[in-house]
Amino acid sequence: MDIKVVSTQPIEGQKPGTSGLRKKTRVFMEPHYLENFVQSVFDAIGGAGGKTFVVGGDGRYFNAEAIQTILRMAAANGAAHVIAGRGGLLSTPAASHLIRKNATDGGLILSASHNPGGIDEDFGLKFNIPNGGPAPEGVTEAIFAATKNIGQYRTLETPDIDLDALGEQKIGDMVVSIVDPVSDYAALMQELFDFGAIKDLLASGFRLRFDAMHAITGPYAKVILEEMLGAPAGSAINATPSVDFGGGHPDPNPAWAKELMAELMSDEGPDFGAASDGDGDRNMILGRNFYVSPSDSLAVLTANAHLAPGYANGIAGVARSMPTSCAADRVAQDLGIECFETPTGWKFFGNLLDAGRATICGEESFGTGSNHVREKDGLWAVLLWLNILAKKRCSVADLVQEHWKKYGRNYYSRHDYEALPKADASDLMDRVAGQLDTLPGKSFAGQVVDQADSFGYEDPIDGSKSSNQGLRIRFNNGARAVFRLSGTGTEGATLRLYIEHLETDPVRLTQDVQSALSLVIAAAHEIAGIGRLNRSGPDVIT
Ligand code: VG1
Ligand code: CO
Numbered sequence: 001m002d003i004k005v006v007s008t009q010p011i012e013g014q015k016p017g018t019s020g021l022r023k024k025t026r027v028f029m030e031p032h033y034l035e036n037f038v039q040s041v042f043d044a045i046g047g048a049g050g051k052t053f054v055v056g057g058d059g060r061y062f063n064a065e066a067i068q069t070i071l072r073m074a075a076a077n078g079a080a081h082v083i084a085g086r087g088g089l090l091s092t093p094a095a096s097h098l099i100r101k102n103a104t105d106g107g108l109i110l111s112a113s114h115n116p117g118g119i120d121e122d123f124g125l126k127f128n129i130p131n132g133g134p135a136p137e138g139v140t141e142a143i144f145a146a147t148k149n150i151g152q153y154r155t156l157e158t159p160d161i162d163l164d165a166l167g168e169q170k171i172g173d174m175v176v177s178i179v180d181p182v183s184d185y186a187a188l189m190q191e192l193f194d195f196g197a198i199k200d201l202l203a204s205g206f207r208l209r210f211d212a213m214h215a216i217t218g219p220y221a222k223v224i225l226e227e228m229l230g231a232p233a234g235s236a237i238n239a240t241p242s243v244d245f246g247g248g249h250p251d252p253n254p255a256w257a258k259e260l261m262a263e264l265m266s267d268e269g270p271d272f273g274a275a276s277d278g279d280g281d282r283n284m285i286l287g288r289n290f291y292v293s294p295s296d297s298l299a300v301l302t303a304n305a306h307l308a309p310g311y312a313n314g315i316a317g318v319a320r321s322m323p324t325s326c327a328a329d330r331v332a333q334d335l336g337i338e339c340f341e342t343p344t345g346w347k348f349f350g351n352l353l354d355a356g357r358a359t360i361c362g363e364e365s366f367g368t369g370s371n372h373v374r375e376k377d378g379l380w381a382v383l384l385w386l387n388i389l390a391k392k393r394c395s396v397a398d399l400v401q402e403h404w405k406k407y408g409r410n411y412y413s414r415h416d417y418e419a420l421p422k423a424d425a426s427d428l429m430d431r432v433a434g435q436l437d438t439l440p441g442k443s444f445a446g447q448v449v450d451q452a453d454s455f456g457y458e459d460p461i462d463g464s465k466s467s468n469q470g471l472r473i474r475f476n477n478g479a480r481a482v483f484r485l486s487g488t489g490t491e492g493a494t495l496r497l498y499i500e501h502l503e504t505d506p507v508r509l510t511q512d513v514q515s516a517l518s519l520v521i522a523a524a525h526e527i528a529g530i531g532r533l534n535r536s537g538p539d540v541i542t
Contacts, residue, residue, distance in 0.1 A: 001172035003076045005152050008032045014040065014147035016140040018345040018487035020126025022112045025062050028123040032153075038070055038108070039153035040146035041127045042077045044139065045106070049078035054098045054128075056090025056181065057110025058216040058279040059241040060117030064088045066110055066125070068160045075174035076154035082174060085181035088163045089241065091216045091280030093369070093377035094185040096132035100373065101184060106130050111279035114251035115490065118244035122490050133350035133374030137466060140347075182223045189224060189380065192310030192372055193387045199230050201390035207270035210236045210382065211260040214246035217276040220379055229386075250278035252366055252378070253542045254291060257284060265289055272389065272396060276378030281346075282366040283378040285385055287396020293513075295325035295412050295500075298362030300403050301384055302331045305360060307391040308384055310372065315359035319352050321345070322455050322470055323482045323498040324364040325410035334407070343457050343469035344484065350374050351461035364414060364498065366542075401509070408504035411516040415538035416486075417495040417530075424533055425485055425493035432471045432483050432528050439473060444523035450476040473527065478502045481524035497524055497538070514541070 014021055014037050021037055028034050042048040055070055057063040067088040074082055083098055084090075090098070092109055099107045112124035127135045127143065135143070161169050161176055169176045202208065208231055212218035218239030225231045237259070238246060249256040252275035264273040264286040273286035285292040292300070302318045305311035317338035318328050332339035340358055342348035346367065352358035353371045362368040367376035385396075392399060417425075439452040451474045456467040470484035479501040486494035499520045503509060514521075525531065 001075070002157065004155050004157055006032075006035070006155060007152050008036055008150055010148050010150055011036050015144045016126065016135070019113065019134060020109070020124050022115065022122055022124040022488055022490050024490055025117070025119050025121060025123040028066070029062060034066055034069055034125070035073065035153045035155065036147060036150050037125060038073050040143050040150055041108070042073070043146040043150070044142035047077065048074055050080050051105035052081040052083070052102065053079060054083045054090070054095050054102070054104055054107035056085035056095050057088055058091070058113070059087070059089050059243065060112065060123065060245070060278065061119055061121070061243040062123050063110050063243070064163060066123075067163065069155070070108055071161065071171055071176060072156045072158060073154060075172040076156045079174050081177065083177045083179055084163065086164060086166055086178050087181075089181045089216060089219070091181070091185070091220060093281055093373050093375045093380065094181055094220070096128060096373035096375040097185055097188055098179070099128055099130065100132040104130065109279070112490075113279045113488070114249065114277040114282060115488070116245060116249050117278065121244065128374070131350060131354055131374050133353070134345070134347040136347050136350060136464070138464065182220050185220065186224050186228065188372060189383055190228070192380070193308050193383045194390065195229060197390040198383070198386045201386065202229055202231050206272065206389075208235055208272040208274070208386070209260060209263060209270045211252070211257055211273070211275040212236055212239045213248065213250040213252065213257065213275055213277065214238045214240065214242045215250040215276065215278045215280070216241055217280040217379060220280065224379060224383070245278060252277050252282050252284035253540070255540045255542065260286070272386065274382045274385070277366070280378050281369070281376040283368060283381040284366050285381065285396070290397040290400070292396065292400055293325070293412050294362065294366045294368070295327050295364050295410060296400060296403070297381065298324065298360070298368055299327035299331050299407065300400060301368060301381065301388070302328050302335070302360050303403065304388045305384065308387040311359065311370070316356055317352070317358040319349050319358040319361040321348070321363040322472070323414070323484060323496070324362060325412040325500045326502070327407065327410040328362065330407045340460070343455065343466050345487070346376050348457065348459070348466070351459055355461045357460070364412065404509045405506060408502055409509045410500050410502050411511070411513055412500045413513055413517055414542050415497040415499070415521075416540040417533055417535055418489070418539040419492040420495060420533060422493045425495050428495060428528050428530070428533065429471065429483060429485060435527065436471065439527065444526045445519045447475040447477060447479065447519055447523050450474045473524070475520065475523065479520040481520055481527075483528060495533075497530075499524060
């Protein structure tokens with residue numbers, strides 16, 4: 001094996017964000033860019049020598065080329081074995097499962113998730129640790145430190161391997177196993193859910209539509225929903241992964257999943273609709289003429305998970321990211337289980353899941369998952385919903401509305417202001433942060449501030465601390481506004497404003513969401529001076 005040691009220099013800005021390093025594809029394609037980061041990952045984890053990794057991605061532009069580079073570098077760094085998905089494809093949850101199932105030393109997942117793909121769009125790479133979850137902050141900081149110190153990387157001069165050939169090949173001394181991306185994951189889903197009950201539901205005339213948004217979940221949905229569960233062919237749409245996601249945003253929300261929304265928001269629509277994102281870890285759930293907000297979905301799944309065999313003994317606890325609505329908290333209280341509030345990003349759930357303190361976790365950003373892997377999981381959420389509906393035999397709307405009657409409804413929305421000049425976004429955050437101490441007692445749009453703080457988190461398992469995780473303002477009527485800057489964008493800065501208001505009056509449970517929240521929105525605008533952004537409104541409202 002002829003190892004090539006290439007001299008390089010640190011490249012600015014290789015700091016992993018909420019979920020790995022995300023940059024414009026052309027940036028990742030610059031000389032040494034990918035190589036520097038990959039070598040830094042290996043250096044930060046004490047080298048790759050003798051180790052086994054899982055490698056796969058969401059199939060976006062540059063996925064296959066980047067995988068060839070990573071494989072050569074892994075071999076040159078002494079790795080013993082890499083398990084890769086056929087065609088270089090693995091959904092993020094499937095990669096997490098393979099990392100765990102094979103007791104590997106971690107994995108490299110290539111994805112920029114819900115961000116568009118293509119040579120002029122986004123690319124991303126993240127390292128997951130042996131528990132299958134995204135590297136926690138301690139590890140991402142070590143990786144970033146290594147990127148600032150790097151002087152050389154190791155690679156080989158070898159021809160590309162055939163990523164489409166199942167079975168074993170060798171690069172230098174390293175074995176590469178190419179595996180079917182779907183089969184192990186599908187088997188795991190079969191263990192967790194009552195496939196017989198879901199099959200019966202689908203055979204009874206219940207119609208479903210799943211939109212893979214030209215991204216990674218297409219092949220998974222075809223096998224699981226159509227072949228294994230018997231949904232008619234064509235139930236999964238946009239099911240062939242493409243390098244640029246058909247030119248769209250593979251982001252499962254009402255703004256980007258327009259085709260699916262149009263079909264479901266009709267009296268003749270299917271009974272159930274769902275979509276997933278670029279790398280398969282997000283989900284949007286719809287019923288006929290009914291949209292389920294992700295925060296409500298988390299609460300409904302927590303309340304009903306016991307109907308699925310994998311959770312028949314109940315769940316130990318639930319965890320949600322701080323900006324996610326408090327709907328799940330009341331379910332946890334009712335069930336007598338623990339409820340955790342963590343910073344945004346799945347990496348913060350890992351310790352709680354490993355320790356058995358949380359079983360189900362969720363984020364307002366269309367992410368839900370459980371202890372079956374250490375990532376959020378789009379198809380898992382779809383299957384849990386179907387399992388619950390198969391047992392309850394009611395509509396999505398009835399299930400959620402019954403839930404609201406019992407627990408109240410957290411009206412909830414997120415307003416995103418994208419690609420802002422960085423200075424404008426940080427000025428706004430400074431403006432809010434500067435007022436935190438003096439806000440309590442003051443009134444905005446007729447609502448009085450009760451508490452205001454900058455969210456910090458101390459991990460209850462390992463005691464690690466994370467500060468500055470969002471600015472929270474709570475009003476004395478229980479409403480809440482949260483300000484945060486995105487850690488996944490690749491252009492300027494994205495401001496996220498999260499707003500929620502709890503309604504328990506049974507006759508006020510079916511209002512229009514934006515109107516129900518209008519006073520909290522007005523108060524948030526006033527406090528932050530949103531008008532100074534010079535935008536006519538948010539770019540995306542979910
Ligand atoms: C966003 C979401 C966050 C999610 C993250 C990764 O992060 O808000 O909840 O965990 O994306 O999801 P940010 O920092 O942009 O708000 V994915 O599906 O992009 O891996
Ligand atoms: Co994703």
